[in-house]
Amino acid sequence: MRQTLFESLTRGPLTEAPPPPDAAALAELAANVERSARRRLGRSLAIREIDAGSCNGCELEIHALNNAFYDLERFGLRFVASPRHADVLLVTGPVTRNMRQALERTYNATPDPKWVVAVGDCAADGGIFCGSYGVVGGVGAVVPVDLHIKGCPPSPVKLLQGLLALLEGGATTGPA
Amino acid sequence: MTALTDTLQGERVDHHRPWPRLVLTRDAWHKVASEIAAGHASLLGLWADTGAVRTVHMAILDDSTTDIAVVSLECPDGTFPSVGALHPPAIRFERAIHSLFGLEPAGAPDARPWLDLGFWDVQYPLGARAPAPAARPVYEFLPVEGESLHQIPVGPVHAGIIEPGHFRFTAGGETIVRLEQRLGYVHKGIESLMAGATIETAAKLAARTSGDSTVAYGIAFAHAVEAALDIDVPLRARYLRALMAELERLANHFGDIGAICNDASFSIMHAHCAILRELVLRVADACFGHRLMMDRVIPGGVACDLGAGGANLIRGTLADARRQFARLIELYDNTASLQDRMAGTGIVQADLARQFAAPGYVGRASGRNFDARKTPGYPPYDRLDFSVPVLTAGDVNARVWVRIREVEQSMALIGQILDRLPDGPTAIPLAGDSGEGLGLAEGFRGDVLIWVRLDGLRVARCHLRDPSWLQWPLLETAIEGNIVADFPLCNKSFNCSYSGHDL
Numbered sequence: 001m002r003q004t005l006f007e008s009l010t011r012g013p014l015t016e017a018p019p020p021p022d023a024a025a026l027a028e029l030a031a032n033v034e035r036s037a038r039r040r041l042g043r044s045l046a047i048r049e050i051d052a053g054s055c056n057g058c059e060l061e062i063h064a065l066n067n068a069f070y071d072l073e074r075f076g077l078r079f080v081a082s083p084r085h086a087d088v089l090l091v092t093g094p095v096t097r098n099m100r101q102a103l104e105r106t107y108n109a110t111p112d113p114k115w116v117v118a119v120g121d122c123a124a125d126g127g128i129f130c131g132s133y134g135v136v137g138g139v140g141a142v143v144p145v146d147l148h149i150k151g152c153p154p155s156p157v158k159l160l161q162g163l164l165a166l167l168e169g170g171a172t173t174g175p176a
Numbered sequence: 177m178t179a180l181t182d183t184l185q186g187e188r189v190d191h192h193r194p195w196p197r198l199v200l201t202r203d204a205w206h207k208v209a210s211e212i213a214a215g216h217a218s219l220l221g222l223w224a225d226t227g228a229v230r231t232v233h234m235a236i237l238d239d240s241t242t243d244i245a246v247v248s249l250e251c252p253d254g255t256f257p258s259v260g261a262l263h264p265p266a267i268r269f270e271r272a273i274h275s276l277f278g279l280e281p282a283g284a285p286d287a288r289p290w291l292d293l294g295f296w297d298v299q300y301p302l303g304a305r306a307p308a309p310a311a312r313p314v315y316e317f318l319p320v321e322g323e324s325l326h327q328i329p330v331g332p333v334h335a336g337i338i339e340p341g342h343f344r345f346t347a348g349g350e351t352i353v354r355l356e357q358r359l360g361y362v363h364k365g366i367e368s369l370m371a372g373a374t375i376e377t378a379a380k381l382a383a384r385t386s387g388d389s390t391v392a393y394g395i396a397f398a399h400a401v402e403a404a405l406d407i408d409v410p411l412r413a414r415y416l417r418a419l420m421a422e423l424e425r426l427a428n429h430f431g432d433i434g435a436i437c438n439d440a441s442f443s444i445m446h447a448h449c450a451i452l453r454e455l456v457l458r459v460a461d462a463c464f465g466h467r468l469m470m471d472r473v474i475p476g477g478v479a480c481d482l483g484a485g486g487a488n489l490i491r492g493t494l495a496d497a498r499r500q501f502a503r504l505i506e507l508y509d510n511t512a513s514l515q516d517r518m519a520g521t522g523i524v525q526a527d528l529a530r531q532f533a534a535p536g537y538v539g540r541a542s543g544r545n546f547d548a549r550k551t552p553g554y555p556p557y558d559r560l561d562f563s564v565p566v567l568t569a570g571d572v573n574a575r576v577w578v579r580i581r582e583v584e585q586s587m588a589l590i591g592q593i594l595d596r597l598p599d600g601p602t603a604i605p606l607a608g609d610s611g612e613g614l615g616l617a618e619g620f621r622g623d624v625l626i627w628v629r630l631d632g633l634r635v636a637r638c639h640l641r642d643p644s645w646l647q648w649p650l651l652e653t654a655i656e657g658n659i660v661a662d663f664p665l666c667n668k669s670f671n672c673s674y675s676g677h678d679l
Contacts, residue, residue, distance in 0.1 A: 067453070
């Protein structure tokens with residue numbers, strides 16, 4: 001273990017330069033979120049992830065945000081275990097009928113002000129699972145959504161771009 | 177010894193490939209169930225179909241001859257003799273059949289619904305489609321009796337970035353005396369969306385049944401469709417499928433080995449294994465244009481090719497990964513505090529692993545020597561040299577070691593695949609008549625089984641059986657007598673799929 005630790009100290013970091021915030025995400029946020037809400041949340045956000053019916057593909061890429069290459073925590077973004085500690089709900093999947101109540105309860109357990117980010121093509125509108133008896137639809141059909149990050153699944157870079165827009169958006173958009 | 181499949185009395189169905197399907201009488205169905213219960217054959221899957229007549233199907237593996245067969249029973253009166261009454265691994269399959277189709281397993285030991293949590297508008301959505309009852313029925317968990325016991329309900333929303341499901345723990349102090357799972361929260365109705373879909377759309381649904389096994393699902397679905405249409409795909413496509421399957425196995429094993437250690441609070445393994453996983457995903461993206469390789473395996477072949485630089489990129493990355501992984505194994509093996517958590521924790525008994533035909537590393541860590549790449553086997557693995565690691569301890573540590581050994585085997589396999597990759601086309605167009613096909617593919621988690629009934633080039637009925645169906649119940653047995661704090665460790669060492677199970 002000593003050798004591994006020592007090498008980690010001497011070797012350069014694997015962490016890569018952050019991508020620029022996504023322009024489309026910035027525009028969507030400017031339309032959806034009041035500037036005052038952003039100011040109150042500041043630049044450090046606690047994220048609670050909720051799988052509301054996903055195939056687990058989005059979860060795998062959200063997990064990757066924590067690896068050494070993307071290192072989400074350097075931006076002040078971190079995943080928390082309870083919705084009561086969260087500023088942001090990161091919701092994946094078409095919302096299944098069996099998860100609807102759990103998603104609503106989790107949303108209601110999150111203190112205001114809060115943002116909801118819908119991750120993945122299914123979370124936008126139900127995607128390929130639309131029309132099934134088991135699916136309500138996109139996340140927006142159950143709780144209000146502030147930002148969509150598309151992809152099947154979105155890559156960690158796409159996820160970072162969307163989440164950085166959450167942080168950066170407050171300073172650069174909205175009425176004075 | 178005569179093979180079980182030879183002694184079966186039944187009417188053989190035409191156009192079911194590659195293994196036979198026999199329509200049995202009720203007595204013969206009961207006899208097959210008894211043979212399975214006696215340990216002469218393994219139950220690979222149990223599902224229902226509506227067609228001209230409502231039917232239940234059972235896929236069985238003769239353990240002595242490794243023959244596979246599907247046996248069917250027509251249920252005009254809506255009932256069938258319960259297999260679960262004799263053979264407990266069938267119980268959840270039968271509960272799901274009842275909840276989805278309304279078919280009644282006569283004599284079943286557990287009549288509670290499964291997958292249907294009472295939130296749907298319809299009852300029996302794949303069968304009679306009756307309106308759901310107005311009041312949501314109360315679900316009764318199994319009774320637990322004893323002094324000073326307390327219950328801990330967990331989920332469906334869990335603390336980490338994981339899929340939803342409900343766990344009901346009953347504990348005496350710190351020790352778990354019973355775990356009961358309740359699953360179905362991510363039920364999307366995939367099999368209903370499959371019915372009537374084009375093969376192309378159905379392949380996309382199959383690829384999104386369990387995102388971590390998208391390549392394995394792609395291969396199993398392709399096997400089933402290609403069997404139903406009786407077509408053979410080009411050898412280059414077979415090799416490229418295997419290449420993607422082994423990359424998928426590597427990515428998942430790397431990620432999970434680290435995550436298991438993380439659940440014992442040994443985060444340095446997690447950090448380094450996550451780097452290895454990321455390297456594999458980046459190579460997959462560079463070579464095949466998608467990090468998880470979704471939609472790259474299609475019925476008829478593959479939807480991608482390996483470019484000129486791809487093979488070198490894979491070789492270079494694997495050479496680095498092999499060097500780094502060797503050091504991590506040493507770290508895993510030489511850290512006494514970590515071993516203290518892993519060894520002896522969450523033991524799956526060998527007889528239960530055999531009874532449940534436990535797929536993947538869950539079975540192979542408890543002495544069950546089964547790997548769909550060997551038995552029944554499929555190209556190109558019959559031309560490649562690899563071994564199937566099997567251990568007998570059955571604990572978390574054994575499951576980790578099986579996966580460590582599988583990483584080494586997959587790396588060697590990828591080298592062979594790249595060396596021997598034949599030239600030629602990567603896909604052929606789909607053509608053929610209606611038919612039925614059964615497909616198996618070994619994903620990282622275990623064997624994925626998919627059955628299709630085609631109506632021309634459309635799917636009439638498709639059933640997808642994730643390996644997790646036969647692993648989840650074993651987790652309930654493995655955790656018994658362990659402390660609550662070791663549950664994440666045990667759970668992660670299984671890493672069952674919720675979405676693959678819930679469908």
